[in-house]
Amino acid sequence: MTDFDGQKIVVTGATRGIGAAIAAAFLGQGATVIGLYAGNEAAAEAFRGQCGEAAERLHLFSCDVSDYAAVEALYAEIEARFDTIDVLVNNAGIRRDAVLALMKEEEWRRVIDINLTGGYIMSKFAVQLMLKKKYGRIIFITSPMAHLGFAGQANYAASKAGQIGMMKSLAKETAKRKITVNCVSPGFIATELLDDLDPEQVKAYKKMVPARRFGRPEEVAHAVLFLAGAQASYVNGAVLEVTGGL
Secondary structure, eight states: OOOOTTOEEEEESTTSHHHHHHHHHHHHTTOEEEEEESSOHHHHHHHHHHTGGGGGGEEEEEOOTTOHHHHHHHHHHHHHHHSOOSEEEEOOOOOOOOOGGGOOHHHHHHHHIIIIIHHHHHHHHHHHHHTTTTOEEEEEEOOTHHHHOOTTOHHHHHHHHHHHHHHHHHHHHHGGGTEEEEEEEEOSBSSGGGTTOOHHHHHHHHHHSTTSSOBOHHHHHHHHHHHHSGGGTTOOSOEEEESTTO
8 A cells, every 4th residue: 555654634524434444544554634523522532542643643623514614614724734635535424314205304405415515515625725736636435325226315325426426527627637536435334324224134235245244444445545545646537346246
């Protein structure tokens, strides 16, 4: 893996699950990680405690990625403290499952706001900083639900499909500035996002995966590090699936 020593990495949803694995992987490569979380202070402090000496290079901020003004203010602080950034990982995401006919408007809007609009806002200001050095990597954490679609996940599937469309457009806009934009698409990964599944659902989902197991957050982090590295300079507008063959 590429050494990210000295690079500034922004990771949203950075203190739990896949986001924590991604943040830890970058810290392990010598990067400075600017981690965003929604508001769970206990989880944020627990993650910091797990980072050991690398916690000196971890900077955590509570921020709602769907709040334009809050994100704009955060990027102003990032620019003042770090001048620019090298990598943005749009990982923050939520689920609010319900069949569409019974889905509340708030359940639809909140998922779209966090998963899709949040990615737009974060990426907009990231590009502006990356243009200062004409280099950058933007990575969206999407999902196979973008093209598979599960019953009860119309909002989630729509948000993830939207991420891929946005990624492909942005990749074309920034390529001349040596800024690449890609997606990593994890399948079933063993995180708390799957904690609400009953045992029969778990068994059924594992049968869907040719690998016959759920993935590990660290396996997603390895894919992110590859796309974020200098050696992936000609990988642009791509979706890298980490699904066990789903």
